[in-house]
Amino acid sequence: MSPKKSRSKPIKTYSLETELVFNKSADQYNSSVAPLYQSATFKQDSLSNMGEYDYTRSGNPTRTHLQNHLARIMRAKHTFAVTSGMGCLDVITRLLKPGDEVIAGDDLYGGTNRLLTYLHNKGDVKAFHYDTTNTELIKSKITRATKMIFLESPTNPLIKVVDVRSISEHAHKVNPDVVVVFDNTMMSPIFMTPLDLGVDIQYESATKYLNGHHDIMAGVIATRSDKFAEQLYNVINSTGCGLSPFDSWLLSRGLRTLAIRVERQQQNCINVAEFLKNIGFKVRYPGLKDHPQHELHNSMCRGYGAVLSFETGNIKLSERIVESTEIFGIAVSFGCVNSLISMPCKMSHASIDAKTREERDFPEDLIRLCIGIENCDDLIDDLTKALLKSGAVRINERDELFNVVPVQPKL
Numbered sequence: 009m010s011p012k013k014s015r016s017k018p019i020k021t022y023s024l025e026t027e028l029v030f031n032k033s034a035d036q037y038n039s040s041v042a043p044l045y046q047s048a049t050f051k052q053d054s055l056s057n058m059g060e061y062d063y064t065r066s067g068n069p070t071r072t073h074l075q076n077h078l079a080r081i082m083r084a085k086h087t088f089a090v091t092s093g094m095g096c097l098d099v100i101t102r103l104l105k106p107g108d109e110v111i112a113g114d115d116l117y118g119g120t121n122r123l124l125t126y127l128h129n130k131g132d133v134k135a136f137h138y139d140t141t142n143t144e145l146i147k148s149k150i151t152r153a154t155k156m157i158f159l160e161s162p163t164n165p166l167i168k169v170v171d172v173r174s175i176s177e178h179a180h181k182v183n184p185d186v187v188v189v190f191d192n193t194m195m196s197p198i199f200m201t202p203l204d205l206g207v208d209i210q211y212e213s214a215t216k217y218l219n220g221h222h223d224i225m226a227g228v229i230a231t232r233s234d235k236f237a238e239q240l241y242n243v244i245n246s247t248g249c250g251l252s253p254f255d256s257w258l259l260s261r262g263l264r265t266l267a268i269r270v271e272r273q274q275q276n277c278i279n280v281a282e283f284l285k286n287i288g289f290k291v292r293y294p295g296l297k298d299h300p301q302h303e304l305h306n307s308m309c310r311g312y313g314a315v316l317s318f319e320t321g322n323i324k325l326s327e328r329i330v331e332s333t334e335i336f337g338i339a340v341s342f343g344c345v346n347s348l349i350s351m352p353c354k355m356s357h358a359s360i361d362a363k364t365r366e367e368r369d370f371p372e373d374l375i376r377l378c379i380g381i382e383n384c385d386d387l388i389d390d391l392t393k394a395l396l397k398s399g400a401v402r403i404n405e406r407d408e409l410f411n412v413v414p415v416q417p418k419l
């Protein structure tokens with residue numbers, strides 16, 4: 009007996025921490041962990057009595073089990089697990105018709121920007137990018153011709169916060185058919201429930217926090233709309249981008265520790281943010297009270313996540329810092345249990361050309377830190393050594409660290 013394909017009546021919900029680990033499975037042997045159905049096909053009883061599953065591209069019990077679990081965690085009616093975060097965006101943009109107008113943030117993740125630019129340049133859609141922190145500007149640009157709006161908050165890596173509630177409400181007033189799409193990769197369901205803020209379709213790169221161990225690529229799409237769910241499922245089944253059984257099983261495993269991981273990552277990140285701020289760096293992190301949208305962020309989220317960025321004022325200096333850490337690995341991505349350091353302009357956001365980056369006030373010397381669950385003193389020690397070795401900070405006569413060139417980046 010496989011996990012049920014869909015639930016006909018609502019089940020009792022618990023707090024998120026409990027939902028993550030308490031997951032009833034309908035396995036015939038009462039296995040504690042839902043089984044892995046590593047099978048491409050499913051035999052039918054007869055031609056007149058077809059089973060729930062026929063072919064894994066169309067559906068698989070392990071994927072269904074994961075999706076049912078995710079729906080409860082994301083407070084969604086329908087969720088779909090696909091092969092990557094970018095796979096989610098590909099599926100969602102296929103709901104658009106030729107020539108449709110879309111509005112997007114000017115600080116969306118580099119890969120998101122790349123796909124929207126590709127569709128725009130091919131003439132499939134007309135994509136307009138604006139600073140989504142300017143709520144009034146965004147509102148003034150939404151018209152009845154706007155078919156989709158792409159938002160991300162806090163943005164990766166400039167940590168700009170978007171007023172999701174206000175933009176969604178206004179957009180639906182101007183055009184009841186507009187689809188507001190939100191990328192929740194940075195917050196995860198632990199810190200944000202975008203569907204409660206008026207968003208129509210939410211997606212996340214599950215490669216990041218949801219899985220948390222950097223051993224799979226995955227993406228999750230969530231919605232409360234039956235109409236969108238039907239369309240999304242049709243695209244996923246038609247294109248074959250549903251998550252494989254084994255990756256679904258691994259994602260289910262990672263998901264159980266989501267709360268405990270991100271809470272520890274966040275606490276470490278707060279400590280690191282304060283450490284960098286105290287030695288004179290201007291740090292971009294929504295948990296710092298001097299973040300210009302700290303209050304707006306608090307009004308939408310239950311936490312701050314574990315990604316911060318800061319500038320040094322000098323590209324070469326930033327390069328030396330990045331190359332001097334030991335515990336912080338030089339790698340793209342975030343949300344993993346181990347800490348990473350990167351320069352977005354050379355790595356995760358290199359697909360945005362230099363001219364566009366400059367137009368969008370994207371500092372070339374920006375360093376991004378993605379904090380893991382290690383001992384925080386070790387992390388701060390590693391950073392201290394890297395900052396000293398690179399010449400970014402010195403020690404004064406009172407034995408305190410100080411930033412040699414304090415910078416005041418534009419936020």
Ligand SMILES: Cc1ncc(COP(=O)(O)O)c(C=O)c1O
Pocket residue numbers: 092093094095117119120160164191193194212213214215216225226227
């Ligand atoms: C905010 C954000 N959204 C989406 C993606 C895409 O996810 P994936 O790498 O799983 O395709 C990424 C990173 O890759 C990201 O940082």
Ligand SMILES: N[C@@H](CCSC[C@H](N)C(=O)O)C(=O)O
Pocket residue numbers: 117119164339340341342355356357359
């Ligand atoms: N070479 C990749 C870069 C992936 S960036 C991954 C992640 N979203 C991050 O922000 O670090 C590409 O071209 O997509």
